[in-house]
Amino acid sequence: MLAAAWPWPASAQGQIQGPAPRVVSLDLLLTECLLSLGVVPAALANIPLYQRLVAQPPVPPGVPDLGPPQEPHLEFLQALQPELILAPSWQAPALERLERIARVAWLPAFAPDGQPLEHAEALLTRIGALTGREAEARAQAALLPPALAAAAAQLTDWAGRPVLAARFLEDGRHMAVFGANGMIGAVLQRLGLRNAWTGRSNAAGVASTGIESLAGMADATIVHFDRGAETARALARLRDSPFWQALPAVREGRVLAMPVIYPSGGVFSAIRFAAQLAALLPGRAPHG
C-alpha cells in the first residue's frame, strides 16, 4: 500500500545491479553512507538534523521523517514495511524490538579502535553489501586514498604545521574541538597536518573547551566550521575580547571559515573535509 505511494526513483549513478531493499536509517552517519551510495531510503530519522549537520549528500525529496533517532515511531515504521533497518549498535539494547518489524543491521557508529577512517571504509562496505551496492561502495571507498593524497600534495608546505579544527559556540566563550579518535582529527593527521588539540575528547572525538585554551595553541592556524548566522554572532562576540584580538592567529589572519562538515561523518564527509582544507589553506602561506 505505502510502497505504491513512493515510486522507486532511479539512482543518481544509474548502473545499479537490481533494486536495493527498502531501507530505513536511524543515524546520521549511516544516512550519509546510504545516500552516498545512491540509495533512496524508505524513511530517515530526524531529516532536519541531517540537513543541518551533514548536509551532503542531500536527502532526496519525498523521503519521510521517522521522528527522533532514539525513539522512532514503531507504528509508523511498521506501516512503512521496510526490509532493512540500519541502526547504531549502541542503541541495540533500547531498540531490540525493531527486529520484529524488519531485519536490523546494528552497525558500530563510533570507531572502537581509534581508527576512524578505516572504520568509515569498513562501514561503507558493510552498508554496500547490505543494500546490494557493493560496486558503488568499492568505488566510493576507493576515492578516499587519492583524495587524501591529492589534498596532502597541495598542502606540502603545511606539513607538520599545527592546525586547530574548531566550531565556535554562539556565546563567544566556548568552542568545540576535535580529537584524534574522530574523523576530523584523522583527516588532519593523514594530510600531514598537526592537530593542535591534544586534550581529551569524547567517544565521538569531540570536546568542548573555553576559548582561553587557545593561549596554549598560539601558533596554530584555526579552521572553523561556519554555521551561518550562529557563527557570525559567535565571531562578533569574540571580536570584543582583547584576548581573542591578541591571539597570533587572529592578528595574522590565520582564522579561516569553511562549510560545515559532520565531525562524526564517514568517507563522504572525510573526502569533503580534505578537499575543503586543500582549497582553503594553500592560499595562506604558513607562518615562518
Place this chain on the structure above:
Amino acid sequence: MPRPTAILALLSIGAALLLFLLSAAPLAQGDTLHRILLWHALAPRLAMGLLCGAALGLAGALFQQVLRNPLAEPGTLGIFAGARLALAAVTLWAPGWLALGQPLVATAGAVLAMLLVLLLSRQQGFAPLAVILAGLVVSLALDAGNRALVLLNFEALSDLWITLAGGLGQGSWSMPLALLPWLGGAAVLAALLRRPLALLELGEAGARGLGLPLPLIRALGLGVAVLLGAAVAGTAGGIGFVGLAGPALARVTGARTPGQRMLWGSLIAAGLLAMTDQALRLLAEPDIPAGGVTALLGAPPLLWLMRRMPRGMAGPVADVPLAKVARPAGPLLLLGVALLLAVGVALCLGRLPDGTWHWAGGAALEPLLTWRAPRLVAALAAGAMLGAAGVLIQRLTGNPMASPELLGVSAGAGLAMMLGVLLLGSTDRLLLTGLAAMGAGSVLAMLLLLGRRSGFSPDHMLLAGVALTMLAGAVTVLLLAGGDPRMALLLGWLAGSTYTVTVKDAWLAVAVAVPLLLATPLAARWLTLLPLGPAVGRGLGLALGRARLALLLLTAGLTAAATLLVGPLSFTGLMAPHLARMLGLRRPLPHLAGAALAGALVIALADWLGRTAAFPWQLPAGLVATLMGSAYVIWLLARR
C-alpha cells in the same frame, strides 16, 4: 559582628585568591599573549566567580528571609528554570533577539517566572508557603517545557547546555562589568530593606501591629533577589547550592540578623564559588563548569546542616482536611469509568502514516497491540504506584506539595544509571535497570541512616531528598555538557519515556505494583493519626518512629518501582492525591484508592498524547504528565 562568620568569609575568599595566584604567577612572567590571558581572561574569571557567588548568596539570603524557608534560593524558585526556558525558546524561534544579549533574554524569562509565582500567591498576600509552593509548580512546569524543547531539538540546544552549564570562563571583562551594577544596586536596596526584613521575624500579627506594609516589603525583597538570580542565570547559567550554602553557613556560624546574613552570606558564597572555580581551573582539563561542581560539593554540607536544624524549619505545614463526610463510592466509580475510557482510547486510537486519526478495532488492532499494550500497562502500573505514594508522603508530611520524587529515591536511580552509561560505556538495559535499583536502594538506606536520629522526621527526610535530587540534576547538567550522543538515550528516560517497555517489563510492573498497592491499606490507621500531630498520635498509642519508618519504606518502594518504569520525572505523585481529594475523597483509604486510579488515568492519557500529538515524533509520558499537571495546577491557583 559574628567573629566565626567573618573568619569563614575571609578564609573562603582568601583561598580563592591564593588559588588564583598559583595559576597567575607563571603567566605574569610570560610573553604578551600570556599577560593578556592573565588580565583579560583569568582575572575576569576570578571576578566573575566572586560576583556570581555574591549575587547568589545575597539572593539566597533575601529569599530565605522573606519566605522563612532555608531551602529557598533562585534554583528552587523557578528563576533558573525561567531563564533557561526563555533562552531555549529564543534560540529556537527568534535567534535574532539574542543580539540583545543573553542576560537580558534570561532576565525576561526569570522575571516572567517570578511574576507567575507572585500572581499565583497574590491572594494570600505573598505568604511564605504560598510563594514557595507556587515557585515549585512554576519551576517544575518550566523545566518540563524546557526538556520537551531539548528532546525535540537536541542538537540545536546542546550548545546552549554548554553555555549555561555554569562555567565561568571569560574572554574579556564585559560580563563581570555588566554584572557589577546589578550587584551594586541590589546591595544598596538590600541594605535599605535590612530592618523591615528583620521585623518579618515577628510574625504576621507583630509586623502588622507595627504598621509595616508586609506584601510590599516581601515583594521588594523578592524582586531584588530575582534580578540577582536572573543576572547570574543569563551570564553563566544555573549555579546551584551557592545561594543556599552562603547564608546557611553564615547562620550556623552565628549571623543572627538578616543584615548580617545578607552581608556575610554573600561574601561566603562569593568565596565558595570563586574557590571552586579556581580549583577547577588548576586541576581540570578540559574545563569542568563550576556550576555543576558546586552542586556536587554542596550536597554533603546540606545534609549536615539538615541534621542540625530544629524541627519544623523545613517550611510551614498546611492543614490537611480530615475525615470530611463524603461517600467514596461515587467519585471512585467516576475515576474507574474515566480510566476504562482512557485505556480504550490509548489502545484503539492512533494515527496512520499520513497523519490522519484512526480508530482500530478487531483484527486491525491486533498488530498494533504489540506496540501499544505493554507501554500502556507499564504506564498504568507506574501511575497507580505514584498516586498511592503521593498520598502516603503528603499525609506523612502534612504537606500537600510534598511529592514522592522529593525523597531522592528517583534521583538515586537516575544518578546510578547516568554513571553506568558514562563510566562503563554500556547501554545494556538489564545492567542499567540493575544499577538504577541499586541507586534507589542505597539512597533509601542512606535516608534511613540519616533519619534514625530525628525519629524519621518527615521534614528532615524531604530535605535530604531535595539535596539528592539537586545533586542528580547537577550531574545531569555536567554529563549533557560533555556532548556524548549516548546521553540522548538517558535524556528520554529522565523525561519519563515508556518507549522501551517490553512485554516482559509490563508483566514485571504488574507483579511489583499489585502487592505494593495492596500493602498500602495497612497504613490507613497511621495516616489518620499522623496529621493530628506527634503528641496526639503518641497519646493514642502510636509508635511514631516505627510508623514513619514503615510509611517511608512503602513510599520509597512504590516510587523506586515507578521510577524504573517511567523515569524520575513525573508530576503524577503530586497531582493524583489532589485530584482524588477534590472529588471528595478525604479519608485515607478512599483517598489512596482514588489517587491510585487518578495516577493511572493521568499517565495513561499522557502516554497516549505523547505517542500521537506530535506524530511521528513523540514526547515521553512523564513529560506530558508534568505539562498537563502543571497547566492544571496553574489554572487552579489562578482561579482561586
